[in-house]
Amino acid sequence: MSLELRDVTVTLGRGESRTTALRGLDADFAPRALTALVGPSGSGKSTLLAVAGALLRPDSGRVLLSGRDIARLTAAEQARLRRERVGYVFQSGNLLSGLTACEQLLAAASVTGRSPRAVRSRAEELLTEVGLGHRLRHRADQLSGGERQRIAIARALLLEPELLLVDEPTAAVDRDRAAGIVDLLAATTRRHGCVTVVATHDPVVVEAADHVVDMARTQPAAHPRD
Numbered sequence: 191m192s193l194e195l196r197d198v199t200v201t202l203g204r205g206e207s208r209t210t211a212l213r214g215l216d217a218d219f220a221p222r223a224l225t226a227l228v229g230p231s232g233s234g235k236s237t238l239l240a241v242a243g244a245l246l247r248p249d250s251g252r253v254l255l256s257g258r259d260i261a262r263l264t265a266a267e268q269a270r271l272r273r274e275r276v277g278y279v280f281q282s283g284n285l286l287s288g289l290t291a292c293e294q295l296l297a298a299a300s301v302t303g304r305s306p307r308a309v310r311s312r313a314e315e316l317l318t319e320v321g322l323g324h325r326l327r328h329r330a331d332q333l334s335g336g337e338r339q340r341i342a343i344a345r346a347l348l349l350e351p352e353l354l355l356v357d358e359p360t361a362a363v364d365r366d367r368a369a370g371i372v373d374l375l376a377a378t379t380r381r382h383g384c385v386t387v388v389a390t391h392d393p394v395v396v397e398a399a400d401h402v403v404d405m406a407r408t409q410p411a412a413h414p415r416d
């Protein structure tokens with residue numbers, strides 16, 4: 191698995207709020223490596239993650255996953271790709287509020303056809319690795335924002351995606367916890383050989399990353415009219 195973006199342009203919004211979120215962006219993300227995606231707020235990091243994960247079609251350009259342009263797949267093919275090969279961790283965590291931490295992982299596994307019984311011990315192990323071993327039976331709505339996001343990380347890792355996209359995983363946690371999360375992402379990346387892209391402002395993540403992609407260097411300078 192490799193990920194390359196070629197001359198990717200994305201515009202978002204309509205009318206007065208219309209914004210060029212990505213402008214002719216070129217970027218490469220290496221296999222078996224954790225890449226930190228850096229750049230100021232509003233520079234298009236979240237948009238890049240959405241395009242890379244086939245959640246958003248670019249206006250133009252190519253999004254090459256192992257050489258295949260996923261921007262040109264049908265909606266059904268994109269849905270399958272997202273289900274089978276891509277793991278996302280959004281800032282919000284995107285959890286199901288009525289389920290416990292452990293159930294969040296088991297539910298995700300069952301959607302992809304894995305038996306909850308077969309994955310339970312691995313789910314508990316991953317939750318322990320992200321520091322939630324004492325919260326396995328808490329419901330998502332009884333947990334903090336940082337804890338919910340750590341559940342989302344464990345959930346993504348359980349499914350062993352080929353492409354792992356993570357938005358600001360350490361924004362809501364302290365420095366020690368941040369180091370633990372990055373170590374886990376880096377170790378998983380090496381073990382499974384996935385492409386991992388982490389949008390971040392956090393120097394702890396940048397230091398631990400194998401590569402850094404800076405949004406400011408991936409796009410031609412903005413035209414004054416934009």
Ligand code: ADP
Nearest residue numbers: 202203207209211230231232233234235236237
């Ligand atoms: P980052 O993740 O680096 O903070 P984003 O990808 O969220 O950046 O946003 C890139 C640009 O697109 C920003 O200028 C943002 O204001 C704009 N943007 C994001 N979502 C929308 C939207 N739905 N409509 C219009 N503009 C948007």
